[in-house]
Amino acid sequence: MRQLRSFLAPLWAGHAPSLAATLFAVVVLPLLAATALTGWYSVTYLESLTQARMQKDIELVARAIRLPVSHALERGYERTVQQALESAFSIDRVYGVFVYDSDGREIAASGGLNATMASDRVAMLADSGERQGEFGRVGGEEVFSYFVPLTDAGGRISGLLQVTRKGSDFDGYVHQVRLHTLTVVAATGFGLVFIFLLGHRWAVGRHMRRIEGGLRRVGEGNLAHRLDAQGAREFRVLALALAVNQMLDAIERSRGELQALGERLHRSEKMAALGQLAGGVAHELGSPLSTVDGKAQRLLRRDDLPEPAVAAIKAIRREADRMQRIIRQLLDFGRSNPLRLRAMPADRPLRAVLEPLREQARTRGVALWLDEAASTPTIDVDAMRLEQALRNLVGNALQAAAGQVRVSWRVDGGRLCYQVDDDGSGVAPELRDHLFEPFFTTKPVGEGTGLGLAVAHAAARDHGGEIEVLASDLGGARFCLWLPLEPKIDEQDASHDA
Incomplete structure (x- = not known):
């Protein structure tokens, strides 16, 4: 219930509803309403069916004892009539049985209910010749009575048979049916809610929490993090996880390209500065070095120099030559001529x-x-x-x-x-x-x-x-x-x- 309240809270809190609350409102609630409506219809139908079945039971009892009672009444066997009435109680569904003659007088009765009716009412029911049942009140208690006309061997109306059952029996049985049906409907409703909560948590909630955690890490600056593309197709392929990963890949590529451009720009600026410096130094050193090398070359042309001096002058020329190569490299490095x-x-x-x-x-x-x-x-x-x-x-x-x-x-x-x-x-x-x-x-x-x-x-x-x-x-x-x-x-x- 705590999870249910947390899901439904956004619906009345003035905030944008969560996915769970939205699904609950547009899917689960209509299902619960349809289940309740179906349950109500089922209860109503079962109540009417139960009442009809219980009335049919009384009718069957009345029809079962009608012939013995009619036969005994025609021959004046009052004891036999009483025995037939008492046999009806072995079925355990009858609470009162009454027999009337053609004038409406009570001839025999059995049971705990005193349901004696007025003679004119009995005579009218007997004269109609029809079997019928009705609810009525006897001694302040509601009963259901089923009336069956009794006939002699010639088919003439000789009396009326009344079989009764307490109305509370109907109400009690119908109440049991109603309670059982409502219990099933309520259990079905709670089962739907439980399945929805469990299904949402397993199929949607855990993946959304994983994506939310991944986006939080990205928001904290970890652009190398990638979402775990799991779950339903919408999370894995069509939209969310891969779309976010593609966005992060594009951001990372743009970031890498920007960083590479920055490094290239920094390198170009550094190379340009070094090139200018190298070119200036090379020009400044070139002329003095050429002078030194030229003087050393002229000294080597003299024939009166001692051997150590010749060796030293040659070393000067070698070093001057090396420095000239360095200067040429400096000039090459600093040159920015077009290709x-x-x-x-x-x-x-x-x-x-x-x-x-x-x-x-x-x-x-x-x-x-x-x-x-x-x-x-x-x-x-x-x-x-x-x-x-x-x-x-x-x-x-x-x-x-x-x-x-x-x-x-x-x-x-x-x-x-x-x-x-x-x-x-x-x-x-x-x-x-x-x-x-x-x-x-x-x-x-x-x-x-x-x-x-x-x-x-x-x-x-x-x-x-x-x-x-x-x-x-x-x-x-x-x-x-x-x-x-x-x-x-x-x-x-x-x-x-x-």
Whole structure:
């Protein structure tokens, strides 16, 4: 009952009703009303049927003793008449039996009721010759009397037989029928309510509570949470759970895209700032460094220098050359010139890079080979920027390799992949996200500037591609430079050479 009150409370509290209260009002209450109406009709019908059955019982008793009473009355056997009357009480449904002659005088009576009627009334009933029953009051008590005319052998009316039964017997039996029927109807009504409450709790309530709890977690900021799609079809497929999950997926995708855009914007701003700084520093250092290298070169032309001085000047030139390479990388990193796209076979930039690097590979004792693909697509690229990126990737692989570097290309899903594998120690997963940051390097001091991969990544990004770092089947690292076969760059950021 407490659950029932909680379900029905919103119906009169001025609030939007709950689903349970609505279903109870539009489904259960009409069923209860239909059950009550059916019960009322059934009670009324059973009452009338019961009364008719009880009256029929009295009629059968009267018809059973009519012939013996008529025969004894015709022959004047009053004792036999009395015995026939008393035999009616063995049926246990009769409370009074009376016999009247044709003039309406009482001849014999049996039973606890004194139902003697006026002689003129008896004579009228006897003269009618019809069997009939009626309710009446005798001594302040309601009785039901059934009258049967008595006839002699010639068919003439010789008297009247009256069989009576208390009206309270009818009322008591009808009351029992009514009470039993109302009990069944009430039990059916409570059963419907119980089944509704149990069914709603199992089929609807628990799933709604699960969805409500899930939405509460989402409202608290847990956008990674997903609703458990269980229950009826409306909860699982057509609407609620999947619709909410789709909404959350869309929110999460939008959030991820927004976060990615923010990261790209931050990275672009950082790269632009670093590019400007690198370009300025390179220009400022370039002129003094050229002067130092030129002076050292002229000193080496003298023949009177001692051997230690010659060695020192050569060391100066080597360091100056290394600094010039760093400056060139700084200039390349800081340059923001538009791409000059030109259609060419995909293997041309790669072959142009590999030839000058083979000597370096032999010096390091590394086997460098090209694993050619079966087909070579044509792509639109800035040859100088792409060759610079590939040169940096292959150069890094030569420095990291233990004995072999494999270079290849392949087409996958509308994109071209330049793939560089080595058999070195590989790249730790926690370092992969930082490899393309400017000035980040894992090499010892003096062996790297941390700009090679940043320049390669910038070239790939400007072409609408990316660089992916994976583990190689050779045991080391695999760098995949992905480029779209159809360029996805702005027209203002590129021009095409004929």
